[in-house]
Amino acid sequence: xxxxxxxxxxxxxxxxxxxxxKLREQLLRAQGRFAxxxxxxxxxxxxxxxxxxxxxxxxxxxxxxxxxxxxxxxxDPTDEERERPRFWRFWRQLPPKGKxxxxxxxxxxxxxxxxxxxxxxxDAFEVELDRIAxxxxxxxxxxxxxxxxxxxxxxxxxxxxxxxxxxxxDTSWRVTKQDxxxxxxxxxxxxxxxxxxxxxxxxEAPWEIIEATDPRxxxxxxxxxxxxxxxxAAGEAARAKPAPKPDRPKPRASxxxxxxxxxxxxxxxxxxKLERWQGRLARLTRRLRDERRSMILAFEGPDAAGKGGTIxxxxxAMDARNYRVISTAAPTEEERKHPYLWRFWRDLPRLGRITIxxxxxxxxxxxxxxEGFCAPEDWKRAFAEINAFEEQLADFGTVIVKFWLSxxxxxxxxxxxxxxxxAYKKFxxxxxxxxxxxxxxxxEAAAAEMIERTSTPNAPWVLVEAEDxxxxxxxxxxxxxxxxxxxx
Amino acid sequence: xxxxxxxxxxxxxxxxxxxxxKLREQLLRAQGRFAxxxxxxxxxxxxxxxxxxxxxxxxxxxxxxxxxxxxxxxxDPTDEERERPRFWRFWRQLPPKGKxxxxxxxxxxxxxxxxxxxxxxxDAFEVELDRIAxxxxxxxxxxxxxxxxxxxxxxxxxxxxxxxxxxxxDTSWRVTKQDxxxxxxxxxxxxxxxxxxxxxxxxEAPWEIIEATDPRxxxxxxxxxxxxxxxxAAGEAARAKPAPKPDRPKPRASxxxxxxxxxxxxxxxxxxKLERWQGRLARLTRRLRDERRSMILAFEGPDAAGKGGTIxxxxxAMDARNYRVISTAAPTEEERKHPYLWRFWRDLPRLGRITIxxxxxxxxxxxxxxEGFCAPEDWKRAFAEINAFEEQLADFGTVIVKFWLSxxxxxxxxxxxxxxxxAYKKFxxxxxxxxxxxxxxxxEAAAAEMIERTSTPNAPWVLVEAEDxxxxxxxxxxxxxxxxxxxx
Numbered sequence: 018x019x020x021x022x023x024x025x026x027x028x029x030x031x032x033x034x035x036x037x038x039k040l041r042e043q044l045l046r047a048q049g050r051f052a053x054x055x056x057x058x059x060x061x062x063x064x065x066x067x068x069x070x071x072x073x074x075x076x077x078x079x080x081x082x083x084x085x086x087x088x089x090x091x092x093d094p095t096d097e098e099r100e101r102p103r104f105w106r107f108w109r110q111l112p113p114k115g116k117x118x119x120x121x122x123x124x125x126x127x128x129x130x131x132x133x134x135x136x137x138x139x140d141a142f143e144v145e146l147d148r149i150a151x152x153x154x155x156x157x158x159x160x161x162x163x164x165x166x167x168x169x170x171x172x173x174x175x176x177x178x179x180x181x182x183x184x185x186x187d188t189s190w191r192v193t194k195q196d197x198x199x200x201x202x203x204x205x206x207x208x209x210x211x212x213x214x215x216x217x218x219x220x221e222a223p224w225e226i227i228e229a230t231d232p233r234x235x236x237x238x239x240x241x242x243x244x245x246x247x248x249x250a251a252g253e254a255a256r257a258k259p260a261p262k263p264d265r266p267k268p269r270a271s272x273x274x275x276x277x278x279x280x281x282x283x284x285x286x287x288x289x290k291l292e293r294w295q296g297r298l299a300r301l302t303r304r305l306r307d308e309r310r311s312m313i314l315a316f317e318g319p320d321a322a323g324k325g326g327t328i329x330x331x332x333x334a335m336d337a338r339n340y341r342v343i344s345t346a347a348p349t350e351e352e353r354k355h356p357y358l359w360r361f362w363r364d365l366p367r368l369g370r371i372t373i374x375x376x377x378x379x380x381x382x383x384x385x386x387x388e389g390f391c392a393p394e395d396w397k398r399a400f401a402e403i404n405a406f407e408e409q410l411a412d413f414g415t416v417i418v419k420f421w422l423s424x425x426x427x428x429x430x431x432x433x434x435x436x437x438x439x440a441y442k443k444f445x446x447x448x449x450x451x452x453x454x455x456x457x458x459x460x461e462a463a464a465a466e467m468i469e470r471t472s473t474p475n476a477p478w479v480l481v482e483a484e485d486x487x488x489x490x491x492x493x494x495x496x497x498x499x500x501x502x503x504x505x
Numbered sequence: 506x507x508x509x510x511x512x513x514x515x516x517x518x519x520x521x522x523x524x525x526x527k528l529r530e531q532l533l534r535a536q537g538r539f540a541x542x543x544x545x546x547x548x549x550x551x552x553x554x555x556x557x558x559x560x561x562x563x564x565x566x567x568x569x570x571x572x573x574x575x576x577x578x579x580x581d582p583t584d585e586e587r588e589r590p591r592f593w594r595f596w597r598q599l600p601p602k603g604k605x606x607x608x609x610x611x612x613x614x615x616x617x618x619x620x621x622x623x624x625x626x627x628d629a630f631e632v633e634l635d636r637i638a639x640x641x642x643x644x645x646x647x648x649x650x651x652x653x654x655x656x657x658x659x660x661x662x663x664x665x666x667x668x669x670x671x672x673x674x675d676t677s678w679r680v681t682k683q684d685x686x687x688x689x690x691x692x693x694x695x696x697x698x699x700x701x702x703x704x705x706x707x708x709e710a711p712w713e714i715i716e717a718t719d720p721r722x723x724x725x726x727x728x729x730x731x732x733x734x735x736x737x738a739a740g741e742a743a744r745a746k747p748a749p750k751p752d753r754p755k756p757r758a759s760x761x762x763x764x765x766x767x768x769x770x771x772x773x774x775x776x777x778k779l780e781r782w783q784g785r786l787a788r789l790t791r792r793l794r795d796e797r798r799s800m801i802l803a804f805e806g807p808d809a810a811g812k813g814g815t816i817x818x819x820x821x822a823m824d825a826r827n828y829r830v831i832s833t834a835a836p837t838e839e840e841r842k843h844p845y846l847w848r849f850w851r852d853l854p855r856l857g858r859i860t861i862x863x864x865x866x867x868x869x870x871x872x873x874x875x876e877g878f879c880a881p882e883d884w885k886r887a888f889a890e891i892n893a894f895e896e897q898l899a900d901f902g903t904v905i906v907k908f909w910l911s912x913x914x915x916x917x918x919x920x921x922x923x924x925x926x927x928a929y930k931k932f933x934x935x936x937x938x939x940x941x942x943x944x945x946x947x948x949e950a951a952a953a954e955m956i957e958r959t960s961t962p963n964a965p966w967v968l969v970e971a972e973d974x975x976x977x978x979x980x981x982x983x984x985x986x987x988x989x990x991x992x993x
Binding site for chain 1: 575821827
């Protein structure tokens with residue numbers, strides 16, 4: 018596929034000058050229109066060593082309004098990055114709507130180098146490429162426009178570039194031993210890159226291969242592509258989008274939540290059990306810390322199902338230095354400017370730590386689906402996106418357990434009334450809770466679908482009969498301990 | 506000062522139980538009222554080793570609604586933290602309004618340990634304490650309520666605590682060699698801590714010393730203090746605050762901006778000079794990178810003074826991987842929930858990197874002062890706060906230069922008209938720019954005061970005659986090069 022970028026295309030200095038005046042203007046105009054359109058954009062500048070990725074990025078910053086651009090030159094990950102799944106460092110740098118982020122070094126770098134040097138086998142490489150394709154498809158649907166440029170040099174052109182730089186005392190420092198090591202493996206890099214580009218050139222995020230032998234040709238071709246992409250994003254934003262609308266699924270009589278035996282009770286020895294399991298959890302979370310593993314617990318369930326109280330029984334056994342409870346409410350302005358999962362990635366625990374989500378990313382297929390806070394397309398694709406997210410966590414070694422706390426409508430009513438009565442519980446109940454009650458059957462049906470579609474071996478849903486709070490607490494404690502014992 | 510916390514105060518199990526029921530309710534209620542009051546809160550849990558700081562924090566998380574609390578256990582700084590001034594890691598963890606952050610380990614830890622082990626001499630320790638006092642005073646005025654608890658144990662009580670823990674196989678792991686090392690220096694720690702506490706116990710942020718010999722006594726006393734502080738914050742929020750109001754200072758005929766020789770011109774050899782200085786800047790910023798220093802450049806000046814164009818002439822000479830341009834506009838929702846300087850701290854460069862601020866933290870004493878976006882008290886104290894901020898940067902070795910670009914009202918008018926005429930400049934001009942023009946004399950007077958009060962040897966203001974754009978660009982390039990040469 019690189020043959021079309023080995024044609025020796027070039028452009029004269031005069032032609033470049035003339036063309037660049039026009040292009041700069043177009044670029045600025047496109048940037049302005051793009052900024053107002055409600056999309057974010059990510060520009061990946063990839064390609065072979067010596068093709069001038071940094072040179073080009075410098076020019077881009079000169080031509081565009083630098084206030085709308087962030088450049089991320091990703092070299093070795095920092096320790097904060099190494100302690101999270103590989104994609105964390107990319108998530109944290111995703112631009113908000115209206116901005117363009119340029120990535121020098123991206124999610125392609127590690128797999129391609131790994132495969133070229135045979136640290137990754139063919140299967141593992143395929144898995145990485147699949148993951149990338151999923152990630153980019155998700156970005157596209159979440160309003161992040163991807164512009165992917167690949168700067169190509171033939172082997173000969175690369176050698177000449179390196180020799181040229183080395184020949185000049187002002188630039189010789191730019192050619193490193195690693196560059197020559199890469200050059201010796203040129204053929205292998207070419208093959209691996211071709212495979213990566215073919216697999217990840219999608220309609221939403223195609224690769225544009227640019228001949229980089231002549232820097233002027235390279236710069237003009239790349240700039241034109243960026244103008245196009247920004248204009249397309251601006252145009253798309255102007256067109257109508259599918260409108261969010263509420264979806265109220267009907268409950269099926271056979272759904273798995275209906276089959277729960279809600280009458281289960283804890284028995285008289287609750288205090289003893291609580292103490293025993295908490296003791297065990299305390300020891301296990303200490304081991305988690307010592308062995309530098311991390312854990313994520315997510316809690317979902319109807320209002321007043323006892324999520325907060327159950328979480329408190331867990332944290333009582335944990336060291337305050339090691340865990341965080343994240344309570345998920347309506348997204349902030351900043352969160353709304355980023356892809357849906359962004360805010361959950363942000364809070365992922367470091368090694369040895371625990372994050373507990375009191376409501377979670379499942380809000381998309383629950384409240385957002387029911388209330389019409391997102392378009393039907395959005396919650397429908399969320400199942401697969403969530404599975405991909407959790408798979409990355411599991412692959413990284415994070416222990417994940419998700420709990421669904423189930424109570425009957427009658428018990429919920431009783432608890433609501435109790436909350437209204439008791440002074441220090443009053444802050445927990447409001448008009449919205451009463452309104453939500455009416456949607457309970459649809460909520461249950463959505464939950465049943467969610468559980469069916471997102472229960473995986475590495476991140477299982479645990480259904481908890483929560484009619485008796487104490488029973489629920491012990492079951493959750495026990496489940497967390499078991500998960501830790503299996504993992505450590 | 507610790508004598509009052511060596512009285513052997515204790516409380517029975519029964520009394521604790523009875524009291525704790527009441528306190529939990531008060532705590533939850535206080536937390537609820539606090540969350541709505543528009544303040545943030547920071548709780549520092551300090552004290553001697555073995556006094557039970559983590560134990561207490563665990564209990565606090567159990568008693569309060571954990572959704573409103575973030576715990577930050579600050580151990581060794583990460584590499585991302587080590588590459589910025591010491592306070593960066595505290596700034597990045599400051600809670601937004603409505604939340605409480607608990608710091609286990611705080612800005613006191615390093616100075617106290619450093620002084621106890623004599624790594625810091627008396628003068629350096631004093632400087633650190635002054636810095637802390639300034640920081641806390643700023644936090645208080647920016648709506649962050651500080652609750653500072655110091656858990657005290659006598660030397661004997663500490664030894665008994667350690668021996669008790671070591672005697673039990675379940676807890677012996679909790680006593681480390683370092684704990685005993687600290688114990689041997691108990692007297693010295695006591696003296697140093699006393700000095701720190703005395704110096705930083707202010708009306709806004711007093712230390713509360715709590716006897717920690719009996720954990721039950723400790724917990725109740727600490728919880729009571731927290732209830733008090735949260736209630737006080739909620740009450741304070743309910744009272745009227747000084748209203749923001751615009752301040753339009755009158756220009757003095759003698760102000761330093763009026764004395765600038767705006768007729769300075771670049772001469773005919775602009776292109777040559779530009780190339781020469783850019784070449785030099787390219788080499789110097791490469792050295793900055795290699796020597797792992799960082800640089801901050803800030804640009805201020807009236808609309809159309811040429812800030813953007815000048816910044817572009819700088820970045821043309823830099824490597825896109827090494828710098829970021831931050832364009833400061835109206836704060837976002839998230840930024841408004843944090844102290845004023847928070848968003849500028851966030852973008853500080855890592856070692857080897859450069860951040861260029863196109864408008865900066867000086868907005869507080871310019872636009873915010875003039876437009877009444879903050880109360881007069883706020884911009885008046887900003888001068889000292891900004892000086893303290895820049896001093897920390899300079900102490901850390903960051904090269905800082907601040908530029909004021911000056912143009913005449915006539916030249917500004919000419920540029921505005923030009924912007925309206927030329928297609929690709931049109932995006933730069935709007936109704937607001939025309940409105941701002943009318944306030945130009947007041948703006949100039951505010952700028953003159955700002956420059957007088959915030960020009961320091963380590964972070965000087967450079968006044969740039971910008972009537973001739975080319976002259977301005979060369980002067981800025983030259984100044985940045987000089988600053989780098991002096992620093993490297």
